[in-house]
Amino acid sequence: MAQDFQAIPGARFMDPAVLARIGNLELVARAVVDGFINGLHKAPYFGASVDFAEHRGYVPGDDIRRMDWRLWARTDRYYIKEYEAESNMNFSVLLDCSKSMDYGSRGITKFDYARILTACLTNLVHHQRDRVGFVAFDTDVVEHVPPSAKHMETVLHVLDRLKPGRPGSLKGPLHKLAEHFGRRGVLVVISDFYDEPDAVLDAVSPLRFRGNDLIVFHIMDPTELEFGFNDAQPFEDLESGEQMPVVPEAFREEYRSLVKAHIDALAQSFSAVRVDYSMLNTTQPLDHALYRYLGGRAKMMKSR
Amino acid sequence: MSFLAPLFFVALAGLAIPVLLHLTQREKKQIVHFPSLMFVRRIPYQSVRRRKIHNWLLLFVRLAALALIILAFARPLIQHDDAAPIGAGSREVVVLLDNSYSMGFGDHWQRATAAARDQFAKLSASDRATLVLFSSGADIQMRSTSDKTRFNAVLDTAKPGDAATRYSPALKVAGSIVAESTLPRREVVIISDFQRGGWRGEEGARLPQGVTITPISVQGAADRPNLSVTGLSLARSTFSSQERLTVTAVVTNRTERSVSGSNIALETAGLPVSNKPLNVEPGGSASVSFDPVTISSKNFKGTVRLADDALNADNSFNFVVSPSEPVRLTIVDRGSADLYLTRALSIGEAPRFDAVARQADAVSDEDLKRSAVVVLNDVDVSAGLARRLAKYVEQGGGLFVAAGPRATWPKDVDVLPAEIGNPVDRTRGDAARIGALEYGHPVFEPFRAPRSGDFSAVPVYGYRTLTPAKNAQVLARFDAGAPAVVERRSGNGRVLIWGSTLDVTWSDLPQRPVFLPFVHRAIRHLANYSEPQPWVTVGQVLDASVVPRGASTQRVVLTPSGRRLPIEDEGSDVVELSEKGFYELRGDNNQNHFVVAVNVDPAEADLTPIDPKEIVAAATGGSTGGDGSQPNGIPLTAEAREKNQRLWWYLLVAGILLLGVDTLVSNRMAKT
Numbered sequence: 002m003a004q005d006f007q008a009i010p011g012a013r014f015m016d017p018a019v020l021a022r023i024g025n026l027e028l029v030a031r032a033v034v035d036g037f038i039n040g041l042h043k044a045p046y047f048g049a050s051v052d053f054a055e056h057r058g059y060v061p062g063d064d065i066r067r068m069d070w071r072l073w074a075r076t077d078r079y080y081i082k083e084y085e086a087e088s089n090m091n092f093s094v095l096l097d098c099s100k101s102m103d104y105g106s107r108g109i110t111k112f113d114y115a116r117i118l119t120a121c122l123t124n125l126v127h128h129q130r131d132r133v134g135f136v137a138f139d140t141d142v143v144e145h146v147p148p149s150a151k152h153m154e155t156v157l158h159v160l161d162r163l164k165p166g167r168p169g170s171l172k173g174p175l176h177k178l179a180e181h182f183g184r185r186g187v188l189v190v191i192s193d194f195y196d197e198p199d200a201v202l203d204a205v206s207p208l209r210f211r212g213n214d215l216i217v218f219h220i221m222d223p224t225e226l227e228f229g230f231n232d233a234q235p236f237e238d239l240e241s242g243e244q245m246p247v248v249p250e251a252f253r254e255e256y257r258s259l260v261k262a263h264i265d266a267l268a269q270s271f272s273a274v275r276v277d278y279s280m281l282n283t284t285q286p287l288d289h290a291l292y293r294y295l296g297g298r299a300k301m302m303k304s305r
Numbered sequence: 306m307s308f309l310a311p312l313f314f315v316a317l318a319g320l321a322i323p324v325l326l327h328l329t330q331r332e333k334k335q336i337v338h339f340p341s342l343m344f345v346r347r348i349p350y351q352s353v354r355r356r357k358i359h360n361w362l363l364l365f366v367r368l369a370a371l372a373l374i375i376l377a378f379a380r381p382l383i384q385h386d387d388a389a390p391i392g393a394g395s396r397e398v399v400v401l402l403d404n405s406y407s408m409g410f411g412d413h414w415q416r417a418t419a420a421a422r423d424q425f426a427k428l429s430a431s432d433r434a435t436l437v438l439f440s441s442g443a444d445i446q447m448r449s450t451s452d453k454t455r456f457n458a459v460l461d462t463a464k465p466g467d468a469a470t471r472y473s474p475a476l477k478v479a480g481s482i483v484a485e486s487t488l489p490r491r492e493v494v495i496i497s498d499f500q501r502g503g504w505r506g507e508e509g510a511r512l513p514q515g516v517t518i519t520p521i522s523v524q525g526a527a528d529r530p531n532l533s534v535t536g537l538s539l540a541r542s543t544f545s546s547q548e549r550l551t552v553t554a555v556v557t558n559r560t561e562r563s564v565s566g567s568n569i570a571l572e573t574a575g576l577p578v579s580n581k582p583l584n585v586e587p588g589g590s591a592s593v594s595f596d597p598v599t600i601s602s603k604n605f606k607g608t609v610r611l612a613d614d615a616l617n618a619d620n621s622f623n624f625v626v627s628p629s630e631p632v633r634l635t636i637v638d639r640g641s642a643d644l645y646l647t648r649a650l651s652i653g654e655a656p657r658f659d660a661v662a663r664q665a666d667a668v669s670d671e672d673l674k675r676s677a678v679v680v681l682n683d684v685d686v687s688a689g690l691a692r693r694l695a696k697y698v699e700q701g702g703g704l705f706v707a708a709g710p711r712a713t714w715p716k717d718v719d720v721l722p723a724e725i726g727n728p729v730d731r732t733r734g735d736a737a738r739i740g741a742l743e744y745g746h747p748v749f750e751p752f753r754a755p756r757s758g759d760f761s762a763v764p765v766y767g768y769r770t771l772t773p774a775k776n777a778q779v780l781a782r783f784d785a786g787a788p789a790v791v792e793r794r795s796g797n798g799r800v801l802i803w804g805s806t807l808d809v810t811w812s813d814l815p816q817r818p819v820f821l822p823f824v825h826r827a828i829r830h831l832a833n834y835s836e837p838q839p840w841v842t843v844g845q846v847l848d849a850s851v852v853p854r855g856a857s858t859q860r861v862v863l864t865p866s867g868r869r870l871p872i873e874d875e876g877s878d879v880v881e882l883s884e885k886g887f888y889e890l891r892g893d894n895n896q897n898h899f900v901v902a903v904n905v906d907p908a909e910a911d912l913t914p915i916d917p918k919e920i921v922a923a924a925t926g927g928s929t930g931g932d933g934s935q936p937n938g939i940p941l942t943a944e945a946r947e948k949n950q951r952l953w954w955y956l957l958v959a960g961i962l963l964l965g966v967d968t969l970v971s972n973r974m975a976k977t
Contacts, residue, residue: 101340111340195341225340234335238342245342252348259344 091186099169683709703831
């Protein structure tokens with residue numbers, strides 16, 4: 002079925018703003034991911050999680066269905082075949098749907114970009130037969146789809162009707178979720194991380210405590226990075242509603258340096274705790290994010 | 306550069322408006338929704354940055370536009386430095402002090418002299434001043450000196466005269482003085498009560514270039530009572546062969562306060578003869594008639610006098626009358642006095658005619674001597690009589706010739722205005738009519754107005770052909786164009802010839818209404834008769850020739866103030882009457898003397914003021930000249946300069962244009 006969408010080769014290189022206009026998340030995700038997979042034709046990572054791991058001696062209580070009968074025939078001993086235990090892992094995307102994500106200056110909002118990214122990742126993971134889950138949060142958990150191999154459709158459906166609307170907070174919902182994800186898996190956090198780096202790290206770190214692999218995507222609009230305003234105007238905070246007069250010409254350089262320092266601090270903090278951190282701006286093709294994900298996954302596999 | 310309305314510069318504070326607009330305009334734009342102000346909040350807010358001017362061009366254009374508009378409202382004018390700069394250089398000051406009799410009203414004179422002293426007190430050592438007292442004329446009292454002591458001494462002795470106010474002569478005198486001055490600053494100060502009656506338009510009184518005029522008005526409250534005798538009516542009558550005179554005085558109250566319980570008196574020969582009560586409404590007039598008085602002698606002097614009030618100069622009115630003298634004439638006819646002519650001459654009081662009839666051969670020298678006019682009524686004149694009459698005319702006598710069918714005149718005596726020719730018979734067919742009258746002549750002047758006598762209705766059935774002499778004037782013609790009345794001056798006398806008869810032989814003229822006035826006017830004209838004036842006004846002149854020059858005695862004029870003014874035998878016989886009262890002109894042996902009553906100009910008692918600016922504007926040029934001055938360089942007032950220059954208009958247009966540029970520039974910038 003994936004072959005049906007090969008008619009859109011290179012969709013993964015498309016401008017996210019163009020993809021956002023398609024509207025059908027599933028179609029977008031398939032187009033992007035299938036093209037991506039075809040591009041990785043002989044990728045060494047594909048199927049890695051279903052590889053055989055080792056044999057061990059049978060102990061009473063083991064499921065006899067996992068007995069290696071061929072080895073018993075040769076050796077007359079009972080061995081149990083053990084495969085890579087997490088090869089069918091849990092994969093969950095934790096998406097920040099706070100009001101600040103509802104901002105876009107180049108035809109696509111950060112939230113839409115994050116939704117497409119979520120859909121693509123979910124689709125990609127689903128292809129690997131992993132279980133996909135989804136959590137949306139702002140100051141609290143808004144939507145929760147438990148990881149399951151059958152939840153791909155559900156996740157896309159939830160994503161499709163999700164609207165950002167309330168102020169956001171990382172610490173509360175993420176701490177709550179950290180307790181929820183008891184089984185090891187891969188957690189992807191997508192947010193704009195408008196908080197102090199220490200606070201962000203404090204909020205995100207607990208997700209790793211139970212052995213979850215954590216990938217962080219930091220979504221930013223180009224305007225947030227460049228502050229390309231010209232006229233002096235009052236600025237209003239999307240979440241708090243606070244207004245203040247701003248003379249961009251006077252603020253620009255200082256703003257840029259502050260944002261850069263913030264990003265650098267986040268990257269350094271996450272690196273220190275072995276969290277894969279990627280900063281994406283909404284003009285970057287999704288292909289880039291997928292590579293980041295799979296690259297991060299490979300490193301984790303190697304380090305394991 | 307100066308400004309008529311500098312208070313508008315307060316509006317320069319409005320120049321801050323564009324600056325504020327520049328600084329606040331951008332914050333009024335649409336609110337920018339931003340994901341988080343986390344980083345913006347950290348940037349220290351520097352209010353000084355908000356005051357940064359972004360578009361200097363726009364700011365400059367707006368400021369310039371506002372500044373130009375404010376400048377326009379401040380009404381700028383360029384002060385041409387025609388004269389020396391104010392405050393620099395010595396001054397030539399001409400003080401024109403009004404001493405007309407109206408300055409005697411209340412304390413006007415005291416205030417005027419005080420103002421004059423102030424002007425002199427301001428003089429510096431290098432300044433020079435001239436004092437001119439003016440009324441109907443201008444009299445330079447002190448010329449171009451800085452001696453303040455002398456000025457004060459002159460002011461101490463000066464007092465209001467009896468003449469009326471006339472500004473023009475004084476301005477002309479001031480103009481001649483400042484024109485001759487070499488000092489850099491020239492000023493004329495007019496101190497007056499500025500009566501409207503004293504100014505009759507521009508009158509050609511222009512001051513030279515660079516002269517400034519400073520009017521100082523001493524006009525005060527005119528609520529004090531002021532009555533004036535503005536005229537008299539003198540009616541003669543005869544009673545018991547004595548001529549009597551009824552005096553009626555007209556009194557005017559020019560103030561807004563009624564006068565009641567006052568008195569008016571009539572004096573003759575210096576003695577009061579009658580006293581009447583007087584009540585006059587505010588702004589009204591009243592007439593008071595006195596009982597008749599007998600004109601007892603020649604040069605009978607009288608005065609009507611009011612009680613004292615705020616202005617005394619107009620409270621008395623003088624007159625002089627003499628018993629009326631008849632016009633004596635001799636009628637030369639054929640022995641029977643003509644009925645129509647004698648009847649016509651017997652009618653009339655002013656003057657009366659005293660006629661005697663003589664035959665042509667009975668006219669004596671005595672007759673000619675006593676007669677002012679000789680009437681030749683259709684007679685045959687001998688050569689001897691003609692010569693005597695010619696001599697009579699040469700000496701000033703008047704001759705009236707009625708050229709009837711029998712009239713002759715010797716050709717060798719050239720005194721008639723026309724040669725008497727053959728008779729013309731108009732009994733058949735239409736009678737001749739008189740037309741083409743010379744209405745400008747004194748004889749026919751009363752008939753000028755419509756329905757004042759119709760000569761064309763008089764049928765003339767016969768007349769003599771008249772051939773006018775070279776220097777004769779045809780006063781009337783018959784309808785065919787033939788001369789009807791011709792006049793000629795001969796020596797000091799006049800001769801007038803009528804081409805028909807004065808009876809009904811040849812015309813119906815004696816039976817027509819125009820006959821009597823025609824005869825009266827002709828005789829008065831030939832006798833050179835004029836009504837004696839009972840009074841004249843200050844400023845007029847006295848013709849001393851009315852009193853003949855004596856053989857040895859010098860003629861003298863006695864003024865009301867008692868001065869004796871000898872009249873030079875050579876030169877002008879004219880004396881200016883500058884005082885109110887009675888002037889006496891005495892000839893030889895005091896027997897032949899002549900009295901003139903002089904009164905003040907009653908118009909001067911009207912204190913209605915004029916705006917001094919009107920005089921100043923007229924004297925300095927008014928409203929012409931585009932560069933702030935008259936073509937002849939006379940400086941204008943600041944208002945007039947500003948009005949002429951109209952700088953405000955150009956500034957306003959420039960400001961509006963700049964606002965247009967501002968709109969264009971700002972629109973273009975908004976698009977980019």
